[in-house]
Amino acid sequence: MCGIVGYLGGRQAAPILLEGLQKLEYRGYDSAGIAVIRGNTIETLKKSGKLAQLRAQMNGYMPESTIGIGHTRWATHGRPNDLNAHPHIDCQGRFAVIHNGIIENYLTLREWLISQGHVFRSETDTEVLPHLIEEFYMGDMVETIQRVIRKVDGSYAMVALALDEPNRLVAARHDSPLVVGLGEGENFLASDIPALLKHTRQTYILEDGEIAVLTRNDVEVCDRSGQRVDKKVFHVKWEAAQAEKGGYDHFMLKEIHEQPRALKDTLSGRIAPDGSRVVLNEINIPQEQLQQINKVVITACGTAFHAGLVGKYVIETLARIPVEADIASELRYRNPLIDKNTLVIVISQSGETADTLAALREARRKGARVIAVTNVVDSSVARDADDVLYTWAGPEIAVASTKAYITQLLSMYLLGLYLAQSRGTLEDKEITQIITDLRKLPDKVASILENGTNIKEFVQKHCNCEHAFFIGRGLDYAVAMEGSLKLKEISYIHAEAYAAGELKHGTLALIVKDVPVVALVTQQALYDKTVSNIKEVKAREATVLAVASRGLEEVAKVADEVLYIPRTHQMLTTILAVVPMQLLAYYMAVSRKCDVDQPRNLAKSVTVE
Numbered sequence: 001m002c003g004i005v006g007y008l009g010g011r012q013a014a015p016i017l018l019e020g021l022q023k024l025e026y027r028g029y030d031s032a033g034i035a036v037i038r039g040n041t042i043e044t045l046k047k048s049g050k051l052a053q054l055r056a057q058m059n060g061y062m063p064e065s066t067i068g069i070g071h072t073r074w075a076t077h078g079r080p081n082d083l084n085a086h087p088h089i090d091c092q093g094r095f096a097v098i099h100n101g102i103i104e105n106y107l108t109l110r111e112w113l114i115s116q117g118h119v120f121r122s123e124t125d126t127e128v129l130p131h132l133i134e135e136f137y138m139g140d141m142v143e144t145i146q147r148v149i150r151k152v153d154g155s156y157a158m159v160a161l162a163l164d165e166p167n168r169l170v171a172a173r174h175d176s177p178l179v180v181g182l183g184e185g186e187n188f189l190a191s192d193i194p195a196l197l198k199h200t201r202q203t204y205i206l207e208d209g210e211i212a213v214l215t216r217n218d219v220e221v222c223d224r225s226g227q228r229v230d231k232k233v234f235h236v237k238w239e240a241a242q243a244e245k246g247g248y249d250h251f252m253l254k255e256i257h258e259q260p261r262a263l264k265d266t267l268s269g270r271i272a273p274d275g276s277r278v279v280l281n282e283i284n285i286p287q288e289q290l291q292q293i294n295k296v297v298i299t300a301c302g303t304a305f306h307a308g309l310v311g312k313y314v315i316e317t318l319a320r321i322p323v324e325a326d327i328a329s330e331l332r333y334r335n336p337l338i339d340k341n342t343l344v345i346v347i348s349q350s351g352e353t354a355d356t357l358a359a360l361r362e363a364r365r366k367g368a369r370v371i372a373v374t375n376v377v378d379s380s381v382a383r384d385a386d387d388v389l390y391t392w393a394g395p396e397i398a399v400a401s402t403k404a405y406i407t408q409l410l411s412m413y414l415l416g417l418y419l420a421q422s423r424g425t426l427e428d429k430e431i432t433q434i435i436t437d438l439r440k441l442p443d444k445v446a447s448i449l450e451n452g453t454n455i456k457e458f459v460q461k462h463c464n465c466e467h468a469f470f471i472g473r474g475l476d477y478a479v480a481m482e483g484s485l486k487l488k489e490i491s492y493i494h495a496e497a498y499a500a501g502e503l504k505h506g507t508l509a510l511i512v513k514d515v516p517v518v519a520l521v522t523q524q525a526l527y528d529k530t531v532s533n534i535k536e537v538k539a540r541e542a543t544v545l546a547v548a549s550r551g552l553e554e555v556a557k558v559a560d561e562v563l564y565i566p567r568t569h570q571m572l573t574t575i576l577a578v579v580p581m582q583l584l585a586y587y588m589a590v591s592r593k594c595d596v597d598q599p600r601n602l603a604k605s606v607t608v609e
Contacts (some may be wrong), residue, residue: 006214029050032047032051032070033086035068036067079123088126097160101156106481170212183215252398252596256579258441262391271438278442295341301328305325328355335365342366344371347411349376349391350374357384375393431453467494468493472500473523475523475576486582491594520547
């Protein structure tokens with residue numbers, strides 16, 4: 001949540017801050033603001049709404065300063081308005097702070113600060129930070145920030161600007177991402193790498209408990225006690241163009257079309273040259289420990305959880321180990337039955353998802369081996385796990401996940417095959433066949449993307465609907481859940497996914513004339529059962545769009561329209577079936593004139609509970 005930028009150097013700060021915020025607006029777009037030191041004052045400019053509203057308010061005005069901080073907000077505490085926008089300042093205007101995360105004890109701190117004479121202007125938890133700095137400041141910002149973080153409970157990535165120390169920025173991190181960009185005669189801060197790429201590829205990834213002190217020519221990192229930390233430079237390899245639209249109308253459409261490449265990159269180096277085995281050099285679980293695993297737990301949130309549901313089916317089928325798939329925000333609070341013989345797989349696109357990270361740490365405390373599946377190198381999830389399987393999807397900017405999800409699916413198949421090989425639960429011939437079909441998936445996804453005409457026609461007929469249903473059985477049900485989520489996320493159509501066999505247990509009461517029902521029919525073994533469910537909704541006069549595998553053409557006799565996906569191994573259909581679901585959601589949102597990349601009330605990286 002929330003985008004953070006900071007700059008100090010020889011150039012004008014305001015344009016750099018605004019440019020950085022533009023790159024990070026996917027992290028939050030309820031309000032935006034900047035603060036710079038201008039003469040003997042800290043000048044703040046902030047406005048509710050998207051960054052464009054702030055630019056309009058400034059009307060080309062750029063305060064002259066070579067040091068500043070900026071923030072784009074996803075509201076947690078306090079409504080999205082001008083007063084609650086960051087940066088926040090103290091009573092005297094000597095300190096400005098931007099913050100991502102939640103200060104859990106802010107009410108207690110606020111009451112205490114008010115008793116000390118401090119006056120608050122906003123409803124936010126963040127505002128306690130500049131007032132705490134004002135209360136504790138004795139001439140050194142680093143010592144002050146150390147005192148502040150000893151007082152606060154919760155999560156934070158914070159950056160502070162002090163009028164009395166106009167030549168440095170001080171930042172601290174706990175449970176929320178923060179990156180330092182290293183330049184020549186200038187240095188940067190950001191909550192995510194895209195904001196830095198135009199200026200530098202040399203970065204420090206701050207870890208929990210670390211404080212960074214930036215001057216124009218130096219960056220020092222210390223821990224909470226003030227002990228210096230020697231940081232390793234992380235060089236960003238991907239190109240800045242990967243975080244641009246590249247001629248597409250929206251980031252989401254671009255990222256949908258990048259999926260063949262993302263699949264190829266995630267497969268690269270992970271298949272033996274002869275195609276007979278999966279090779280995961282990143283996973284270093286001793287063979288003895290692998291044999292002792294008696295349960296797998298997969299945990300994640302949102303779209304990543306849907307990938308985990310596919311993982312449950314795949315691992316149980318291939319490796320013959322019982323698998324639980326659980327939402328991370330539930331798992332972390334229910335004292336799960338996890339021990340040293342449990343393998344825990346956590347999935348997170350950003351690697352910073354708060355609930356997933358907490359579930360990971362709970363699993364580690366209970367002695368489990370943890371594999372992280374993430375898209376972001378050196379993220380918190382990656383650092384805290386025992387083993388990491390990177391998805392190599394590249395930067396994903398649209399809030400609605402597409403290419404990250406499809407590479408998470410691929411990772412589930414790779415892990416399932418890896419466990420099956422290690423435990424000897426699958427014949428070599430079958431492993432080779434699945435791998436052969438895995439390798440063909442990028443081209444098959446590309447072929448689906450080349451033929452989207454039927455989806456656009458369906459959208460034209462139903463873009464004004466207010467309800468939609470998705471049904472499927474087995475693996476198709478997991479994909480139906482993701483299709484439903486995509487539609488509701490960006491088109492604001494109320495959409496629900498149901499296991500097709502559950503229709504008669506109440507859901508049919510919601511099926512009325514012309515309501516669209518998307519039916520997934522890719523599993524040969526469940527074909528007859530699913531067709532029966534389609535007939536049930538057709539009997540209630542619903543309009544059915546079927547997504548079916550080639551070879552199951554009989555479904556055209558019961559559905560109103562059919563989108564066919566190429567044939568593949570029955571277990572791999574999820575990667576192909578989800579693509580029409582993504583396109584359906586995208587074109588629905590466009591037709592309804594919704595903000596595709598920045599849907600209301602949502603943000604990309606959920607770093608709060």
